[in-house]
Amino acid sequence: MSAPARRVSARLAAIAPSATLVVDARAKELKAAGRPVIGFGAGEPDFSTPDYIVEAAVAAAKDPKNHRYSPAAGLPELREAIAAKTLRDSGVAIDVAQVLVTNGGKQAVYNTFAALLDPQDEVLVPSPYWTTYPEAIRLAGGVAVDVFAGPEAGYKVSVEQLEAAVTERTKALLFVSPSNPTGAVYSPEETEAVGRWALDRGLWVITDEIYEHLTYDGMPFTSILKAVPELAEQAVILNGVAKTYAMTGWRVGWMAGPLDVIKAATNLQSHATSNVSNVSQRAALAAVAGPLDAVDEMKVAFDRRRRAMVEAMNAVPGFHCPTPQGAFYAYVDVREALGRTYRGGVTPTTSAELATFILDEAEVAVVPGEAFGPSGYLRLSYALGDDDLAEGVERIRALLSK
Known part of the structure; x- marks a missing residue:
């Protein structure tokens, strides 16, 4: 009996889904289910398109x-x-x-x-x-x-x-x-x-x-x-x-x-x-063809959030967050936070496991470094409201400081 024909091409079967969109979709799914998830996953400004x-x-x-x-x-x-x-x-x-x-x-x-x-x-x-x-x-x-x-x-x-x-x-x-x-x-x-x-x-x-x-x-x-x-x-x-x-x-x-x-x-x-x-x-x-006034206004907010994000992430045990000079992301080195035992006896050994733990326990969505290269890092977008940012990073700090 001949082997069954491949239903999906090898070329497409080898392609991984967008990790950032997967995280964002999961956060929205949990929100829709009534959970107060805060998402740091998507690279998307929280502002409306200018009028x-x-x-x-x-x-x-x-x-x-x-x-x-x-x-x-x-x-x-x-x-x-x-x-x-x-x-x-x-x-x-x-x-x-x-x-x-x-x-x-x-x-x-x-x-x-x-x-x-x-x-x-x-x-x-x-x-x-x-x-x-x-x-x-x-x-x-x-x-x-x-x-x-x-x-x-x-x-x-x-x-x-x-x-x-x-x-x-x-x-x-x-x-x-x-x-x-x-x-x-x-x-x-x-x-x-x-x-x-x-x-x-x-x-x-x-x-x-x-x-x-x-x-x-x-x-x-x-x-x-x-x-x-x-x-x-x-x-x-x-x-x-x-x-x-x-x-x-x-x-x-x-x-x-x-x-x-x-x-x-x-x-x-x-x-x-x-x-x-x-x-x-x-x-x-x-x-x-128009002015850059809108981006200048967004940039003021992003800069404020950037500084708040860096300060907050560096206050989490085992986290080290260099100050980003562009875009609206913080890329946090969490290698020292891995291998520690946290709530419920959980011991994350990769940044993917740590991101899952943070989502499950703190209801905060972040993207693990495996999506962008080596394990050991988390990406957090600060293109979200100031209140959500403050609440989200405080949940992470409280979870990982115990």
């Missing part, structure tokens, strides 16, 4: 021209606005033809790797990394090569580490600053050093700049393409409106890069999803 953006979407929904297909690469006026915004915010000049509007930042990530990678091509992925990056690389046929930098290095990899990880199969470097999950921000000098190394090595650079406007303590955002303009023909910028304008649910991102890569990715998208919702595109146009 002028919503109003642009309402007007767009009423306009019949938005009820039809539009170019797969995006509305021409939005692509023009993205090119202008990239010059304004990143200091990088690009042509409108170098922009592809995508269904959120995740599609930009996948499109880019699909356009660049052949089977077994390697991508250097600084770790801790956002959970989607390695899965998108694998889906595109590539191999993600982790390069880990811990809290002692500020969660930032060095040129020496990158050089040690290069093989004959290395094709690209992923560069993310500010970082999800750590909040690390590379200085202008560090950014240039990494960029020069990639240029000398002849590697592609995929740079995710979606947290560009969220830096603190006077740390500037530096686009690697501004630091090393010579990378223009071997780099792709990833970005979107989700974080800057509190538009996670609108699903508008983009990629910008050399014409041949953008053309290939546009061809892929034309078969996969076609154009992004025109109503969402019109909202994104209002966002990127």
